[in-house]
Amino acid sequence: MRKLVPILLIVVVGIIFIARLFYMQILDDSFSKLSQTNAVKVEYDYPQRGYIFDRNGKLLVANQPSYDVMVVPREVTAFDTLEFAKLLGIDEIQLKKSLKKARVYSSRLPSVVIPQLTKNEYAYLQEKLRKYSGFYIQKRSLRDYKTKTGSNVLGYIAEVNPREISANPYYNSGDLTGRQGVEKQYEKLLRGVKGVKYLQKDRFNREIGPYKNGIYDTLPVKGKDISLTIDEKLQAYGQMLMTNKHGGIVAIEPQTGEILSLVTAPSYDPALLVGRKRSKNFTKLWYDTINKPLLDRGLQAMYPPGSPFKALTALIALQEGVINTKETMACHMGFSYGRRSRMGCHYHKSPVSLVPALAQSCNTYFAKAYWRTIENYPTAPKGMDAWQKHLKSFGLGDFLGYDLPIGQPGRIPDGDYYNRWYPDIRWAASYTLSNGIGQGEIATTPIQLANITAAIANRGWYYTPHVLKSIEGNPIKDTMYTKKRYTTIDTKHFEPIVEGMHGVYNYGTARSLRIPGVEICGKTGTAENFTRIDGKRVQLTDHSIFVAFAPKDDPKIALAVFVENGYWGSRYGGRIASLMIEKYLNDTITRKDLEKWVMSHSLEEEYLKPYSGESFKINQ
Amino acid sequence: MRKFITAVDWLSIFLYLILVVFGWMNIYSASFSGETGGWFDVDQIYGRQALFIGLSFILIVFIFSLEAKFYERFSSVIYLVSIASLLGLFIFGKTISGATAWYSFGSFGLQPSEFAKAATALALSKYLSDIQVDMKSIENQLRALAIIFIPAFLVLIQPDPGSFLVYIAFLFPMYREGLSSNYILLILILVMLFVCTLLIGALYVSLCVLLLVLLVLFFNRKKRRKRYSRYLLFVVGATIFSFSVNYIFNNLFKQHHRDRFNIVLGKEVDNRGIGYNTNQSEIAIGSGEWFGKGWLQGTQTKGNFVPEQHTDYIFSTVGEEWGFIGASFVILVFIGLLIRLIFVAERQRTKFSRIYGYCVIGILFVHFSVNIAMVLGIFPTVGIPLPFFSYGGSGLWGFTLLLFIFIKLDSTRLLART
Numbered sequence A: 001m002r003k004l005v006p007i008l009l010i011v012v013v014g015i016i017f018i019a020r021l022f023y024m025q026i027l028d029d030s031f032s033k034l035s036q037t038n039a040v041k042v043e044y045d046y047p048q049r050g051y052i053f054d055r056n057g058k059l060l061v062a063n064q065p066s067y068d069v070m071v072v073p074r075e076v077t078a079f080d081t082l083e084f085a086k087l088l089g090i091d092e093i094q095l096k097k098s099l100k101k102a103r104v105y106s107s108r109l110p111s112v113v114i115p116q117l118t119k120n121e122y123a124y125l126q127e128k129l130r131k132y133s134g135f136y137i138q139k140r141s142l143r144d145y146k147t148k149t150g151s152n153v154l155g156y157i158a159e160v161n162p163r164e165i166s167a168n169p170y171y172n173s174g175d176l177t178g179r180q181g182v183e184k185q186y187e188k189l190l191r192g193v194k195g196v197k198y199l200q201k202d203r204f205n206r207e208i209g210p211y212k213n214g215i216y217d218t219l220p221v222k223g224k225d226i227s228l229t230i231d232e233k234l235q236a237y238g239q240m241l242m243t244n245k246h247g248g249i250v251a252i253e254p255q256t257g258e259i260l261s262l263v264t265a266p267s268y269d270p271a272l273l274v275g276r277k278r279s280k281n282f283t284k285l286w287y288d289t290i291n292k293p294l295l296d297r298g299l300q301a302m303y304p305p306g307s308p309f310k311a312l313t314a315l316i317a318l319q320e321g322v323i324n325t326k327e328t329m330a331c332h333m334g335f336s337y338g339r340r341s342r343m344g345c346h347y348h349k350s351p352v353s354l355v356p357a358l359a360q361s362c363n364t365y366f367a368k369a370y371w372r373t374i375e376n377y378p379t380a381p382k383g384m385d386a387w388q389k390h391l392k393s394f395g396l397g398d399f400l401g402y403d404l405p406i407g408q409p410g411r412i413p414d415g416d417y418y419n420r421w422y423p424d425i426r427w428a429a430s431y432t433l434s435n436g437i438g439q440g441e442i443a444t445t446p447i448q449l450a451n452i453t454a455a456i457a458n459r460g461w462y463y464t465p466h467v468l469k470s471i472e473g474n475p476i477k478d479t480m481y482t483k484k485r486y487t488t489i490d491t492k493h494f495e496p497i498v499e500g501m502h503g504v505y506n507y508g509t510a511r512s513l514r515i516p517g518v519e520i521c522g523k524t525g526t527a528e529n530f531t532r533i534d535g536k537r538v539q540l541t542d543h544s545i546f547v548a549f550a551p552k553d554d555p556k557i558a559l560a561v562f563v564e565n566g567y568w569g570s571r572y573g574g575r576i577a578s579l580m581i582e583k584y585l586n587d588t589i590t591r592k593d594l595e596k597w598v599m600s601h602s603l604e605e606e607y608l609k610p611y612s613g614e615s616f617k618i619n620q
Numbered sequence B: 001m002r003k004f005i006t007a008v009d010w011l012s013i014f015l016y017l018i019l020v021v022f023g024w025m026n027i028y029s030a031s032f033s034g035e036t037g038g039w040f041d042v043d044q045i046y047g048r049q050a051l052f053i054g055l056s057f058i059l060i061v062f063i064f065s066l067e068a069k070f071y072e073r074f075s076s077v078i079y080l081v082s083i084a085s086l087l088g089l090f091i092f093g094k095t096i097s098g099a100t101a102w103y104s105f106g107s108f109g110l111q112p113s114e115f116a117k118a119a120t121a122l123a124l125s126k127y128l129s130d131i132q133v134d135m136k137s138i139e140n141q142l143r144a145l146a147i148i149f150i151p152a153f154l155v156l157i158q159p160d161p162g163s164f165l166v167y168i169a170f171l172f173p174m175y176r177e178g179l180s181s182n183y184i185l186l187i188l189i190l191v192m193l194f195v196c197t198l199l200i201g202a203l204y205v206s207l208c209v210l211l212l213v214l215l216v217l218f219f220n221r222k223k224r225r226k227r228y229s230r231y232l233l234f235v236v237g238a239t240i241f242s243f244s245v246n247y248i249f250n251n252l253f254k255q256h257h258r259d260r261f262n263i264v265l266g267k268e269v270d271n272r273g274i275g276y277n278t279n280q281s282e283i284a285i286g287s288g289e290w291f292g293k294g295w296l297q298g299t300q301t302k303g304n305f306v307p308e309q310h311t312d313y314i315f316s317t318v319g320e321e322w323g324f325i326g327a328s329f330v331i332l333v334f335i336g337l338l339i340r341l342i343f344v345a346e347r348q349r350t351k352f353s354r355i356y357g358y359c360v361i362g363i364l365f366v367h368f369s370v371n372i373a374m375v376l377g378i379f380p381t382v383g384i385p386l387p388f389f390s391y392g393g394s395g396l397w398g399f400t401l402l403l404f405i406f407i408k409l410d411s412t413r414l415l416a417r418t
Helices: A004-027 A030-039 A080-088 A091-105 A121-128 A162-167 A181-185 A188-190 A232-241 A275-286 A309-320 A353-358 A363-375 A378-393 A413-420 A427-437 A444-457 A489-504 A570-586 A592-599 A605-612 B002-006 B011-030 B045-065 B068-073 B075-092 B114-128 B138-156 B163-175 B179-201 B202-219 B228-252 B255-264 B276-286 B314-346 B351-377 B393-411
Strands: A040-045 A059-072 A111-117 A137-147 A156-159 A176-179 A197-200 A207-210 A227-228 A246-253 A256-267 A334-339 A341-344 A466-472 A521-533 A535-549 A556-563 B092-098 B101-104 B108-110
Touching: A004 B163, A004 B202, A004 B314, A004 B351, A030 A444, A059 A156, A059 A592, A080 A091, A080 A121, A091 A111, A111 A137, A111 A275, A111 A413, A121 A137, A137 A156, A137 A592, A156 A181, A156 A207, A176 A181, A176 A188, A181 A188, A181 B138, A197 A556, A232 A246, A232 A256, A232 A570, A232 A592, A232 B068, A246 A444, A275 B255, A309 A353, A309 A363, A309 A378, A309 A427, A309 A489, A309 A521, A341 A363, A341 A427, A353 A489, A363 A427, A378 A413, A378 A427, A444 A535, A444 A556, A489 A521, A521 A570, A535 A570, A535 A605, A556 A570, A556 B163, A570 A592, A570 B075, A605 B351, B002 B393, B011 B045, B011 B314, B045 B393, B068 B075, B075 B101, B075 B114, B075 B138, B075 B314, B101 B114, B114 B138, B114 B163, B114 B351, B114 B393, B138 B163, B163 B179, B179 B202, B179 B228, B276 B314, B276 B351, B314 B351, B351 B393
Parallel strands: none
Antiparallel strands: A040 A197, A059 A111, A059 A137, A156 A176, A197 A207, A227 A466, A246 A256, A246 A556, A334 A341, A521 A535, A535 A556, B092 B101, B101 B108
């Protein structure tokens, strides 16, 4: 017995110890986590963000150094706060506030006192900073914009928010990420990959060398430089033409689908959203609800397209075989259908065949073509479905798939759409006749209009529009943008449509806008639009819409212009389109008086009308 | 000579070597600073320990070369020399971190209390092995207690309460030689009362004891002999003990002693101040998981988060870098060594050797269990080293001396007949 007791005691103690070890090392993992935060510090090495060039190699976006004034509170000795505040260009109270905030955060860890000094401010401060112990400068990289336009395409960068941090483990608090435009769309290309360094800390939180000799460390990978399809010169010119007007211009190179310019007006200087003033400026832009400078009207403005849509109505009718190029239709200032229904038209020669009808934008002709297309099927809903399928092949009625992060799908109704509208009756083509002339329930965005223009210019196919041309000099390979998309319309049917659009310039609604030596095809459009004032639906001056491409047989540019409340198609849209084409093809403007007219005419008064609180007249 | 080689207990020596070498590897990791000055650089802690290990091998040869009878005959002399060396500290001693426990020779220091344990073990064995000594006699018990208590007291007033605690180890041989288990029971009851008093307070402890006794009386009410006086004595004794513990704890203990108890009992959580050591040690061990982070790879060890990691907290390095497997291995080696030593002690033919063996077992066991329990956070912080493992020349030599005298005695067991 007396021999056994010590043995028992020893064994029991051993079992207790091993059980305790098992609990600490295997069952309870909280100790492991503590040890990591305890002893290993992670440091990031941020690579340069990639540069952005335009299609001709002009640098649009580079990087600039910026300097944060940092402080480690426990190393600060007494100093002249007034003098230092003056040096930093802030008032003393603000300095004391940020010092207090830093102390509350941590007395040993660095905090930012003044973020993002410019190079000049830094140069001034640099020499005197050594007088103030505990303060030092940390260099960071900000965007440096070499262009004043295209902020809607370029986007901007900003600190990640908590939601982005939790959604993507790559980001840490304080990291920068792209917001809007190319910066957001191609964030992964532009940002590169940040380097990670693991450092072993000791019990005073000092770094004592790399963790495990740096086997987990990675080097940063520089962001990739990208070239856009944007022509900076054309973009800037378009922006200039849109002075004092609201709207958008979308220009596409039909043979490649490359977006040459994507103008939205009013816009803002991209440099506004850089550095210390970013948040103040952003708030200002955000709350400007009259001009809405942050809205990209080229991508987001969704309206009935009006007359340019007649080209599609004709194409579908030709494909369905319900019209031909020879047949003429009579139009007497309109088209009466049903007992009290009548669609008006303006004065022109009558009767007209397809080509002059398009050139003259005859409502009657296209309403009838639409009617026949729908009636070609046993029931109206089936006709509607077939019609919608053709339009979808042009990229209408859905997001187009271009490589920018914002947009609108537009709207192309199908049979079900009207079945929901008219659940109890058998509806017919006449119920939806406005669709045939691009009104009614149809809605498109300017970039969709530019895209169908490109498809017409190509006689039946298009590439999905895109803004990325090449990455580090290598052309993009994404099949989304390198695969031809064919419409459901046969090539042969496009010729009369192109003729008609050519006629618009030769003898139609835009004959005054010809460019000597260039064969342009175009189509005017006018879109009725409404707003709500005190809950009442009020009609505003029509939007001026214009689509065009040139040259006729070897299209180099296809564009859609949209000017809010510009009254009629050729008034603003047509003029701007004409100037844009001349600028792009010839690089010089011969019609200085036309340019002067566009730039000197402002629509600001028109835009203020709904806010005036008084009754006003439209379309004058 | 051939006889010696066959008679010596190689298994114990083998386990000893495992502990010393593995201990050195962990000291190397705990004190490794990145700059390499060679493994035997005496400016580095690991270099010195290597030197100490080398010297202890010389010590072993020396121990083996002496007659086994020498240790028994000269035990009283060794004991007196040891007491003298402890007394001499009050004149020549050097104070390091609050305790006057060192003789200093240049950059090296010698800690006589580490050798006093072996000397006391020899003297106690000598006394208890006397044919006329009977463990049942109170007088003999008191004499044995005096042999133990004199060095223990000298250690306590250094002050080195950790080493004082180690003298409890001599209960092992005394129990083995027939000390009434009532003493052990009494000590257990006192420890329980002590802990309960700290946890719930003296008043409640007294009431609980009273209730318990009344219950026992109630269930035994049919018994004819009712020793009321004994029960009364127990209740009164317990109450007095409990209140005096309360008084001693609150008035005589220093604040840092109180804190240590309170943290282990879970009454206080203070991971930055007094509980820092234990908390960091637990984090280091806990982060080792199954297989550890690998030798020289422990983040906590490298960051020097655990103070005194190369001495009293060396086991936390094992836990972090070698994981559950390595730490369990060390525990099993200790258990194996202790059980082997019990086996060896039981095969002794002389009473002296057997009693000395149990002294060795007791001392190693108390050091091992108190140290590991402290590092694992289940016992208050008591500064005593892990035998053969912790850094320190005096400690290593003291334990080597202790163990190898026993191995020497064992190797001659076949010759001696008493």
